[in-house]
Every structure is written in structure tokens, then in C-alpha cells.
Amino acid sequence: MSKEKVEVLVEGGKATAAPPLGPALGPMGVNIGQVVSDINKKTSSFQGMQVPVKIFIDKETKQYEIIIGTPPASGLIKKEANLEKGSGKAKHEMVADILIEQVIKIAKMKETATLGKSLKEKVKEIIGTCQSMGILVEGKPAKETLRDIESGLFDEEIRLEKTELTAEELAKLEEEKKRLAEELAKRKAEFEKIAKEIIAQMTGKPRGEVKAKLAAAGVPDEMIKELLPVEGATAVAGEAKPAVGAAATATPAEAKKEPQKKEEKKR
Numbered sequence: 001m002s003k004e005k006v007e008v009l010v011e012g013g014k015a016t017a018a019p020p021l022g023p024a025l026g027p028m029g030v031n032i033g034q035v036v037s038d039i040n041k042k043t044s045s046f047q048g049m050q051v052p053v054k055i056f057i058d059k060e061t062k063q064y065e066i067i068i069g070t071p072p073a074s075g076l077i078k079k080e081a082n083l084e085k086g087s088g089k090a091k092h093e094m095v096a097d098i099l100i101e102q103v104i105k106i107a108k109m110k111e112t113a114t115l116g117k118s119l120k121e122k123v124k125e126i127i128g129t130c131q132s133m134g135i136l137v138e139g140k141p142a143k144e145t146l147r148d149i150e151s152g153l154f155d156e157e158i159r160l161e162k163t164e165l166t167a168e169e170l171a172k173l174e175e176e177k178k179r180l181a182e183e184l185a186k187r188k189a190e191f192e193k194i195a196k197e198i199i200a201q202m203t204g205k206p207r208g209e210v211k212a213k214l215a216a217a218g219v220p221d222e223m224i225k226e227l228l229p230v231e232g233a234t235a236v237a238g239e240a241k242p243a244v245g246a247a248a249t250a251t252p253a254e255a256k257k258e259p260q261k262k263e264e265k266k267r
Contacts, residue, residue, distance in 0.1 A: 003058055004057045006025060008020050010043065011049070028064075049076075073106060098130065106126050107125070
């Protein structure tokens with residue numbers, strides 16, 4: 001009995017007969033509409049995410065089997081947290097909070113794709129991913145929640161495989177996400193003010209010196225790159241490094257013209 005395999009990525013619950021699925025199934029002689037319908041039923045819980053799908057088709061009987069993979073744990077976490085992306089600086093900036101029930105739900109969805117043997121171990125793996133994304137779990141940094149799990153604090157929820165949240169709990173999570181976003185915006189504004197003050201005070205100083213001062217003040221690297229004037233051409237050996245300020249933006253050719261202009265004025 002020979003079987004053909006078709007592998008595609010589809011948006012959860014929104015597969016269609018359009019490429020890539022339709023053209024791949026066409027030569028197989030199966031009912032494409034029925035296959036698409038079955039895929040959408042099986043992937044409906046992954047709406048908004050790309051889901052790997054494998055279709056095994058018996059070439060003789062035209063019978064088929066659909067195997068649904070799961071999106072990456074990070075994608076499932078973002079969906080639960082209602083986020084477009086995680087934190088770019090996970091060690092310092094938290095962007096959302098999720099509850100243990102949501103972690104259990106994700107662990108169950110990724111049951112066959114995680115290394116842990118027990119649900120508790122799988123839950124810990126998902127929390128580890130939360131940590132790398134700057135997402136709190138139960139209102140705490142992921143490291144602290146992992147210690148709570150080790151101590152047995154959530155054993156009952158894990159044993160019961162609790163995955164549902166009340167409307168009130170979901171509302172509180174949204175409020176927490178807004179609070180974290182406001183906190184990040186406030187912190188960014190504070191750092192930006194500090195950075196601009198330092199740059200203004202150190203006008204004319206070598207760029208490296210200004211950069212060191214900004215870093216010592218705790219200004220994030222991304223903001224330093226954004227606000228600190230960038231050096232022009234690489235300095236030739238023996239030449240002084242450009243300073244921050246108007247002089248720092250002059251090109252080497254313009255710098256050479258300055259003495260000539262002064263000389264012409266004297267004449």
C-alpha cells in the first residue's frame with residue numbers, strides 16, 4: 001500500500017483550496033473541499049497562527065489521514081498573552097503576564113513536542129520560554145514562578161489540568177499588560193531625557209567618552225545608538241577621534257577646507 005505525503009503550513013481554521021494546499025492535493029484525486037474542511041476543524045484552536053499540517057493519502061483508496069502539528073511554544077504564549085511579539089530585552093523589560101492555567105494549556109497543546117515526561121516538567125519548559133520572552137507568570141518573573149512550582153505551589157492546578165480562566169481573570173491580565181506597557185513607556189522617556197542631557201553637556205567630547213557616560217547612566221544600548229551621533233568615515237591612524245556635536249558630523253574633506261577658509265580671510 002503506497003502513500004503520498006503532503007506537508008503545508010496553513011493559518012489555523014482558515015485553510016483554503018488555494019496554493020499551496022489545493023495544487024498539492026489536486027493530483028492525489030481526493031475531495032479537496034472535504035480535506036480543507038477537516039483541516040479547518042482540527043486547527044480551529046490555532047486561529048491567527050501558522051500551523052504545520054501533514055496529509056497522508058492512500059493513492060489506491062484515496063483515504064487520507066491528517067496530522068496537525070503545533071505552532072512554536074512562543075507563538076502559543078503570544079496568543080495567550082494577546083501579544084504581537086515578546087520583549088526585546090527580556091532580562092529588564094516585562095511586556096505581559098499570564099497565569100498558570102494558560103501555561104498548563106500550552107503545555108498540553110505541546111505535549112508531544114516537549115522533552116518533559118510529566119505535565120509538571122512540560123509546564124516548567126513553557127515557563128522557561130516565557131522567561132526568554134519577557135513575560136511574567138502569575139505576576140512574577142518566570143524564575144520565581146519556577147521555584148514556586150518546585151515547591152509544589154501549583155501541584156493541584158497541574159494535577160487537575162486546569163486550563164480555563166474566568167472573564168474577571170482575563171480582564172485583570174489585560175489591565176496588567178496595559179500597566180506594563182505604560183511602565184515601559186515611562187522608563188523609556190526617562191532614559192531619553194537623561195541621554196539628551198548627557199549628550200548636550202558633553203558636546204565636543206569624543207564619542208567613545210560620551211557613549212561610556214551614557215552606558216554608566218544605564219541608558220539602553222538601542223537608545224544610545226539612536227540618539228548618539230554616528231561617526232562618519234573611519235578615522236585614519238594618528239587622527240583624533242571625532243567629537244560629539246557639530247564638528248563630529250563634518251566630513252574629512254570639509255575639515256581640510258576649514259584651515260584654507262581661515263587663511264583666505266586673513267588675506
